[in-house]
Amino acid sequence: MVTSVFHQPIGTAQSHQHLQNSDFRHEFGHASVKLTFKGFKVETGLSSREGFSSCRRKFGVVQASASHTSVAQPVSYPPNNSTDELRKKSSEAALILIRHGESLWNEKNLFTGCVDVPLTKKGVEEAIEAGKRISNIPVDMIYTSALIRAQMTAMLAMTQHRRKKVPIILHNESEQAREWSQIFSEDTKKQSIPVVTAWQLNERMYGELQGLNKQETADRFGKEKVHEWRRSYDIPPPNGESLEMCAERAVAYFKDHIEPQLLSGKNVMIAAHGNSLRSIIMYLDKLTSQEVINLELSTGIPMLYIFKGGKFIRRGSPAGPTEAGVYAYTRRLALYRQKLDEMLH
Numbered sequence: 001m002v003t004s005v006f007h008q009p010i011g012t013a014q015s016h017q018h019l020q021n022s023d024f025r026h027e028f029g030h031a032s033v034k035l036t037f038k039g040f041k042v043e044t045g046l047s048s049r050e051g052f053s054s055c056r057r058k059f060g061v062v063q064a065s066a067s068h069t070s071v072a073q074p075v076s077y078p079p080n081n082s083t084d085e086l087r088k089k090s091s092e093a094a095l096i097l098i099r100h101g102e103s104l105w106n107e108k109n110l111f112t113g114c115v116d117v118p119l120t121k122k123g124v125e126e127a128i129e130a131g132k133r134i135s136n137i138p139v140d141m142i143y144t145s146a147l148i149r150a151q152m153t154a155m156l157a158m159t160q161h162r163r164k165k166v167p168i169i170l171h172n173e174s175e176q177a178r179e180w181s182q183i184f185s186e187d188t189k190k191q192s193i194p195v196v197t198a199w200q201l202n203e204r205m206y207g208e209l210q211g212l213n214k215q216e217t218a219d220r221f222g223k224e225k226v227h228e229w230r231r232s233y234d235i236p237p238p239n240g241e242s243l244e245m246c247a248e249r250a251v252a253y254f255k256d257h258i259e260p261q262l263l264s265g266k267n268v269m270i271a272a273h274g275n276s277l278r279s280i281i282m283y284l285d286k287l288t289s290q291e292v293i294n295l296e297l298s299t300g301i302p303m304l305y306i307f308k309g310g311k312f313i314r315r316g317s318p319a320g321p322t323e324a325g326v327y328a329y330t331r332r333l334a335l336y337r338q339k340l341d342e343m344l345h
């Protein structure tokens with residue numbers, strides 16, 4: 001039974017390691033990394049197989065134990081791999097998914113689909129809160145749908161990011177648009193994050209339901225029928241898209257355009273919609289058409305995946321910086337956060 005899989009903050013994960021004021025040294029094949037954790041619990045995704053040696057707290061030495069296996073499955077390195085193969089398998093990237101904040105038609109309980117409506121004030125606040133929760137997670141590229149509610153969510157969230165890079169929507173809709181939106185400073189480019197807008201990530205097209213009130217529609221056609229249109233995998237609303245049809249464009253786009261970025265080590269955020277993201281999560285989590293029926297995404301809640309060794313590892317929803325300080329950071333994410341701390345202090 002798949003429920004809203006992302007609402008348990010990572011802190012509820014079965015295992016994490018308490019690393020208070022710890023020095024954390026572990027050796028990789030090509031480098032050694034020294035991380036200092038200041039008073040927050042870290043889920044490290046470590047396993048003895050990853051060369052984890054020991055972490056030294058100020059008060060003693062704690063060995064990683066089997067009971068401390070993390071949510072992230074250790075990546076096994078098959079023997080006799082080429083360096084490239086090994087690098088590919090060892091490259092890690094963060095993937096953040098976020099459904100847009102509340103829209104004006106969400107507030108009116110209208111079917112929205114591909115109608116392009118903006119966020120409510122509450123939706124703006126949700127986007128800003130989401131930004132706080134991902135403010136320490138690296139973002140190198142942003143993908144949004146072509147709809148303003150997703151684009152507003154991405155831009156508002158990034159106002160909270162500690163790295164302070166500027167998200168810039170790329171305009172490639174024509175040669176002139178590409179030419180007229182060029183940036184002629186390499187330094188400025190380095191301080192920017194490209195934002196790619198793609199209609200393939202749009203919300204599913206709700207056909208003749210778009211603009212109708214959800215409750216009135218249920219009263220008219222029956223609750224079961226409307227639930228079937230809204231949540232089934234292969235039953236479309238009248239002259240609209242089923243989730244399966246939405247997946248055919250959204251997941252194809254993810255595989256063709258976004259997955260290669262992750263494979264190259266780029267950290268990606270996708271700001272999209274309830275159903276286009278349900279179809280992508282179905283692919284990432286290998287959900288069945290039955291399981292996906294129960295998958296619900298709230299507005300404005302960021303979800304973190306780690307892409308490593310060609311696999312997607314679900315990490316839940318990042319806790320806010322003010323929350324109990326439980327971060328399910330991988331080593332790489334913890335190092336990124338530490339560098340931000342050093343850069344900003």
Ligand SMILES: O=C(O)[C@H](O)COP(=O)(O)O
Pocket residue numbers: 110111112113114203206230273274275
């Ligand atoms: O398009 C819409 O109406 C909403 O974004 C999602 O609607 P749903 O929750 O009915 O799929």
